Amino acid sequence: MSSPMSSPLRALLDPVPPLMADMTLTAVTDRFQSGGFERMLSLAIVDEDQRPIGLMSRHALMELLLNKYSRDLYGKRPIHLFMNPMPIVVSLAESTTKVISTVTSQIRTPIIEDFVFVEADGRYAGLGYVADVLKLVEQRLGQRNHALAQANLEIKSSQAHLVQSEKMAALGQMVAGVAHEINTPLGYVGNNVQMAEEMLSQIHTLVAAYDGLFEGLLSEASDPADIEQRIQTISEIRQDFDAVSDLADLNELFSDARFGLKQISDIVLSLKNFSRVDRSATDEVDLVENIETALTVGHHHLKNKVTIEKRFEPIPRVPCSPSQINQVLLNIMTNAAQAIEHDQGKLLLRTYTRGEFVCISIEDNGSGISDEHVARIFEPFYTTKKVGEGTGLGLSISYRIIKDHGGDIRLATKAGVGTRFEISLPMQSPGTSLDTPSARMPLTPEALVTDEPVMARSA
Ligand SMILES: Nc1ncnc2c1ncn2[C@@H]1O[C@H](COP(=O)(O)OP(=O)(O)OP(=O)(O)O)[C@@H](O)[C@H]1O
Ligand SMILES: [Mg+2]
The missing domain is CATH 3.10.580.10 (CBS-domain)
Known part of the structure; x- marks a missing residue:
């Protein structure tokens, strides 16, 4: 007992x-x-x-x-x-x-x-005594009440914690997405500034050499051999620096950089209007212009690596947010350039219509995507690139943007041959943007492989 x-x-x-x-x-x-x-x-x-x-x-x-x-x-x-x-x-x-x-x-x-x-x-x-028992009951009820109140408090606080961490996770994703989007234009703005600096230093050297020659010519004690030497120096400098055409390049560098800065300020603006970020500034857009824009922006990624072929069939204007479509095109073109590791890189860009949709096809002859990766490439943070090289957000952001526009992204790929991404956008506005079922679809779709063959690398 x-x-x-x-x-x-x-x-x-x-x-x-x-x-x-x-x-x-x-x-x-x-x-x-x-x-x-x-x-x-x-x-x-x-x-x-x-x-x-x-x-x-x-x-x-x-x-x-x-x-x-x-x-x-x-x-x-x-x-x-x-x-x-x-x-x-x-x-x-x-x-x-x-x-x-x-x-x-x-x-x-x-x-x-x-x-x-x-x-x-x-x-x-x-x-x-019954009265004692009743007192005990009261006491126990009090304790139980206290425990219940305590449990209630704990539930409330853990609920608040959950909500908070969910919010933080969502915020984290958004911030990572924004950082990714800012990073790309920032990359080429940085590049351009660096190239401009190099050119400026060449210009500086050239101007200094001209100054030297000028002084020599003006000086009474000038020695013809010295003048000869100065002219020689100038022509050497001019051999690897053609002021006229390189200054034109400089102009282009600056205009690209300005474009990149505009892109960054657009993103910042869309951050400010966060609640409306998905479909701010919807316009009737000529997608070919967008493709050209993205090519300009991605120019330095692409220019030494790939030849670009354009086959644009006429397409109508479509209602969309041009800056978001630019982001998508840039993401996909950047991926294509990154997938090409040989020197016969090709990028085939096409536009065409299919039914009620306008399509853009971006086809590379890069590494292709193996079966085990293909199902996961639209997942946020999924990347096969080295740490620091890719965040794995490019395609997930692109997918979301296109889905929010009522469109679709599909791909065909063959390891060792290349990859083709096709973006389709509806010609008519899908109406209430964020409430369409497609906008609520998960961010990790089945990769839909088109049966059209991808361009062969040797073709
Ligand atoms: N054209 C392509 N050719 C081969 N693989 C590709 C191609 N496009 C995407 N991929 C694969 O899909 C993965 C996910 O692409 P995504 O753009 O989402 O992220 P990322 O390029 O790795 O990183 P980030 O775009 O954030 O810099 C890539 O890591 C790559 O393995
Ligand atoms: Mg990418």
């Missing part, structure tokens, strides 16, 4: 001596009237084995004695004749919870009796 002394029930137990079954009514009345019993509503009656057989309550006794002859009539009779033979009896061996439930389920109102505690073996142990 687990140590009963430590049971919290013991705190409820009042070990009042019981009455014997054969005690007379008068003796019991005297017992009630003697000191020390004020607290009890009743006294237990036990048999000779100390087992409780009933309970005599003060209330029942008083009812009996209201009749002024009853003391004479019944005074000598044994108490067991008048007792309640079915009192509430609970064992000290029970759990507190069980005792509470037994007592509370059997209480009769008004409360005129206490209840009886017995030891594990069934012998009388003492009385228990």
Whole structure:
């Protein structure tokens, strides 16, 4: 038996001596009237084995004695004749919870009796008071309430935490996307500035050489051999620097850089209008212009690597956000350039219509994509490039943009041969942009491989 002394029930137990079954009514009345019993509503009656057989309550006794002859009539009779033979009896061996439930389920109102505690073996142990049990119930309810309130608080805080981390994750994705989009124009703006710097330093050298010659010519003490030398220097410099055409290049570098800066400021602007970022500035757009724009922007990626072939069939203008379509084209062209590791790189660009859609096809003769990768390339952060080289966001962003426009991206690819991406955009605006089902599609689509063959590398 687990140590009963430590049971919290013991705190409820009042070990009042019981009455014997054969005690007379008068003796019991005297017992009630003697000191020390004020607290009890009743006294237990036990048999000779100390087992409780009933309970005599003060209330029942008083009812009996209201009749002024009853003391004479019944005074000598044994108490067991008048007792309640079915009192509430609970064992000290029970759990507190069980005792509470037994007592509370059997209480009769008004409360005129206490209840009886017995030891594990069934012998009388003492009385228990209903009021104490009710207090205990109240206490326990209080504790449970407190625990519930605590749990409620914890749930609320973990819920808040979840919402917060979800928000952070979404924000993180967005920020990574924005960083990716800013990074590309930033890359070529940086490149262009560096090239311009190199040219400027050449121009500087040339101007300094001209200055030298000029001074030599003006000087009275000039030596013809010295003049000869200065002219020689200038013509050497001019051999690897053709001022006229290189200055034209410089102009182009600056205009590309300005374009890149415009692209960056567009992105920043779209960030500011974040809630409207998806379809800000929708226009009727000539996609061929967009292709040219993307080629300009991606020029330095492409120029030393690939020859570009354009086969543009006439296409109508389509409603779209031109800066977003530029991003898509640039992402796909950049991927194509990155996939070409030989020196016969080709990029075939086509436009055509199919049904209600305008299509742009971008085809490279690069590495192709193996089957195991093809299903995953639209997943955010999926990249086969080295750390620092690719974030794996280009295609996932592109896919989302095209889906938000009600269009589609499909691809055909063959490892070692090349890859063809086809972007299709609806000629008619898809209406409420973000509520179209396609906009809610997951970002990781099945890669849909067209059955048209990709361009062969040797072709
Ligand atoms: N034209 C292509 N040829 C071969 N593989 C490609 C081509 N386009 C995409 N891929 C593959 O798809 C992957 C995902 O492309 P995505 O543009 O999403 O990310 P990334 O180019 O790796 O990185 P990021 O665009 O963020 O710099 C690439 O890592 C590459 O393996
Ligand atoms: Mg990419």
